[in-house]
Amino acid sequence: MSEKTRYSDEELQEFKELILEKLAVAQKEYDLLRGTVNNTDGNDIADTSPTFKVLQEGANTLSKEEAGQLAQRQMKFIQHLQNALIRIENKTYGICCETGELIPKERLRAVPHATRSVEAKNQQKKK
16 A cells, blocks of 8 residues: 555545634734734823833833734744645645655644644754
């Protein structure tokens, strides 16, 4: 019997459901971070006494910068998950882009947007 070259439609559906769940959570987190950056929660320094206003403005700026960086990282994660959904539709999901072999299910469950097997990822780090 020949070695399996791709995951079955049932297996791909299982991964699709996992990715859609992670995508929904990631989108919620992204929206929260964006709200922090855009100050949509309405918490500002308008009611703060002048003594603490400067300190509060500095802390708010730092917090917004951190939230902005986290939002960018979260958006990148969302894009990786969306790309994984495209690979599922193309039936190329779970195939290592370096070796052409199937990425183990355990890895895909842990990192559903993975495009490389652990071995290929480790080789990439050594380069």
